[in-house]
Amino acid sequence: MSKHHHAHHFDSAEAEFEASKFGVWVFLCTEILMFGGLFVGYILYAGKYPEVFEAGSQFLDWKLGAINTAVLLLSSYTIAISIRNIQTGETKKAINNMIITLLCGFAFMGIKGYEYNHKFHLGLYPGKYFSYDAKAHHGDVKDTAPGDHNKPELMDNLPENIPMYFSFYFLMTGIHGTHVLIGMGLIFWCLMRTRRGDFSPDYYTGLEGAALFWHLVDLVWIYLFPLLYLV
Amino acid sequence: MSANEHHIMPMKTYNVVFITLLILTAFTVLIAQFDFGAMNTLIAMLVATVKATLVGMYFMHLKYEDKTYAVCLLSGVFFLIIMFAFIAVDVGSRVIETNTL
Secondary structure: OOOOOOOOOOOOHHHHHHHHHHHHHHHHHHHHHHHHHHHHHHHHHHHHOHHHHHHHHOOOOHHHHHHHHHHHHHHHHHHHHHHHHHHOOOHHHHHHHHHHHHHHHHHHHHHHHHHHHHHHHHOOOOHHHOOOOOOOOOOOOOOOOOHHHOOHHHHHOOOOOHHHHHHHHHHHHHHHHHHHHHHHHHHHHHHHHHHHOOOEOOEOHHHHHHHHHHHHHHHHHHHHHHHHHOO | OHHHHOOOOOHHHHHHHHHHHHHHHHHHHHHOOOOOOOHHHHHHHHHHHHHHHHHHHHHOOHHHOOHHHHHHHHHHHHHHHHHHHHHHHHHHOOOOOOOOO
16 A cells, blocks of 8 residues: 655645646646637537538437437446545445446447448548448438438438538547547556555545546537537 | 545435436437427537536536636636637628629
């Protein structure tokens, strides 16, 4: 068991914890502004060309998006619980909850990979790389949005700037996916540190920071899911 | 000393928040089936904001901790709103010049 001693320039372990946490929050703010730029672009273009975004979302399977939402919510829940486990000294439970969080991360990326693969297969690339052939793939696109959003006539008559939708789709989900991978790395690091006995009810700053980052990734997806899948 | 200062939320709170988040997700999917025009996006964003608030307040512990963190987060959101508002005004007020000759 290694015992953590706060750095000499802090009055107490508590001051160190608060300062570290504030640093993480400032970083999360920059993250919100970065994703925010993408969201602003999305909302303005979706307002200007609603038909493009409606047609684009027809290519997405809302069921996969909904499953991924539930998976990320579960992972946020388990990582929050793992902090509670550390606070109450239940290290074994904390490790189990971190493992569940990691598995959720793998599930999310797996589903995302499956979706990407399907789009690449159809030639639904972003921007100028877009090479989807509506005639060749007629009926091959699994639909997708619930209820009256099922509009086959839209699929045959795609708006001219439909590639723009996929530029937004790949940019936003791609950057989000990168964050999921980084978050998984951080949680793996916390898992190793917990196993080593670094964390105790008195010290778990690293886990707190990693968990905050993981929650932010979840927050971004909470907005991405309705915007991209349920237009 | 620090252990006692950290608020430990009861398991029940985590469970209730998690279940609520799942219900809200189902609600978003359900509401997307009906066509309310522009209201659809608005409702979806409202529900998403309720979900985000729940995650922030309970999973990220904002509710029980020093307000510094919440202020930090909200200042980011504030500047985001400024960015959105100014770009929206710019885009919305542009006059598309078309050749009428």
